[in-house]
Amino acid sequence: MTEQTNLDQRPRLPYSIGTGIPKQGQAEIEGYLQSLRLQGFCVIERVIPQDEVAAARDNLLRGRQLLLEDRQREHCQRIELERQRNPQAEINDSPQRLDPWRADPAAPPLPPQAEICDIARCEVFAEYLAAPRVLQVARAILDPHIRILQTEVNKSSRPSAKPISAEQLRSRGWHSDWPHDLTAYGPNEEQPWKHCGAVAQPFPDLCMALSTVWYLGPEDVTPFNGGTWVVPGSHKDPRNPRGPEDGIDSSAPIPGELQVSAPAGSVFMQDTRLWHSGARNQSQYERTAVVCRYGPWWLSGNEFGNLHSGGHTLRTYVPPEVYANFSPQLQLLYRHLVAGEMDVLQPGNQEAAARAQSLGRAERSGDNSQLVVGGMRVEEWERRRAEGCA
Numbered sequence: 001m002t003e004q005t006n007l008d009q010r011p012r013l014p015y016s017i018g019t020g021i022p023k024q025g026q027a028e029i030e031g032y033l034q035s036l037r038l039q040g041f042c043v044i045e046r047v048i049p050q051d052e053v054a055a056a057r058d059n060l061l062r063g064r065q066l067l068l069e070d071r072q073r074e075h076c077q078r079i080e081l082e083r084q085r086n087p088q089a090e091i092n093d094s095p096q097r098l099d100p101w102r103a104d105p106a107a108p109p110l111p112p113q114a115e116i117c118d119i120a121r122c123e124v125f126a127e128y129l130a131a132p133r134v135l136q137v138a139r140a141i142l143d144p145h146i147r148i149l150q151t152e153v154n155k156s157s158r159p160s161a162k163p164i165s166a167e168q169l170r171s172r173g174w175h176s177d178w179p180h181d182l183t184a185y186g187p188n189e190e191q192p193w194k195h196c197g198a199v200a201q202p203f204p205d206l207c208m209a210l211s212t213v214w215y216l217g218p219e220d221v222t223p224f225n226g227g228t229w230v231v232p233g234s235h236k237d238p239r240n241p242r243g244p245e246d247g248i249d250s251s252a253p254i255p256g257e258l259q260v261s262a263p264a265g266s267v268f269m270q271d272t273r274l275w276h277s278g279a280r281n282q283s284q285y286e287r288t289a290v291v292c293r294y295g296p297w298w299l300s301g302n303e304f305g306n307l308h309s310g311g312h313t314l315r316t317y318v319p320p321e322v323y324a325n326f327s328p329q330l331q332l333l334y335r336h337l338v339a340g341e342m343d344v345l346q347p348g349n350q351e352a353a354a355r356a357q358s359l360g361r362a363e364r365s366g367d368n369s370q371l372v373v374g375g376m377r378v379e380e381w382e383r384r385r386a387e388g389c390a
């Protein structure tokens with residue numbers, strides 16, 4: 001930790017941004033949903049129980065090392081396959097090696113042309129991704145049928161190797177997350193293909209995905225050790241920090257900004273439209289974290305950050321033998337990455353479809369003369385639906 005006296009001196013253990021939300025039953029879930037809809041984010045506290053955080057963190061740190069070994073082995077296998085296919089060619093690990101698979105973008109490449117998913121080597125931590133409170137919130141916001149489209153286990157905030165200046169503390173890196181990230185991993189003159197796409201402005205008023213950050217300690221998350229900067233309500237703003245015509249300085253503070261704080265074991269969840277930024281870690285400890293993105297069934301992860309479709313990393317897969325050890329709830333979130341597994345509709349969608357198909361005349365309201373098309377707001381529809389009248 002630096003010895004400077006001009007650093008951020010705010011309390012290191014502030015209240016969580018989850019403070020005030022009931023901590024039991026449906027009222028708790030409603031609190032998270034209201035926070036997401038109004039503010040664009042929430043914190044689900046202690047998804048990982050306090051006495052289990054250390055074991056989850058140890059599993060994650062060990063998993064990182066195993067993944068490095070997996071990736072090196074897959075890299076060598078890819079190069080060897082290239083040599084076998086074209087002995088005369090200059091062999092490298094460039095994006096063009098995947099050209100044969102681009103002809104059929106609907107079918108993901110198999111290993112070693114794909115990379116093993118991060119979660120495959122973090123089996124202890126993995127099960128928390130299907131925690132009931134997290135899934136209840138994600139399904140209520142997105143759809144009953146959800147998937148995990150991104151898993152990155154190396155998203156820690158590490159201490160600065162050099163003293164941190166006041167100017168650095170004021171610096172931001174405002175952005176929204178994919179599919180609302182307009183730069184979308186940035187094409188350049190040498191690599192014009194390096195862009196995985198983004199929703200065009202103005203963004204529809206719809207949450208298309210939820211980014212989550214899982215806090216694994218060893219300390220609680222505070223402004224002092226790098227709690228994420230957020231701008232409450234910015235998910236409803238048609239502008240974007242990286243919007244080319246929006247005139248926003250993405251590196252400067254924004255009025256109303258605040259930093260996330262939460263106990264270790266908690267999950268920060270945000271609408272991907274939300275303006276947010278990383279922060280400097282002024283402590284002496286690494287703040288271990290995992291980033292996962294939950295999406296509805298209709299949002300394709302194929303276009304997100306992979307060389308197969310033009311991004312900068314490879315498609316990922318979960319080995320069948322690893323998948324077999326997942327709990328049934330976790331399998332629902334990852335089966336789209338497993339060879340031979342069908343990602344069929346999950347029960348919530350099936351029940352709604354069956355009811356819509358079987359709805360008889362007796363259950364309908366008459367001659368439709370009571371309808372004024374466009375006359376019902378979403379809030380009224382939700383209220384009547386909750387009361388069983390919709």
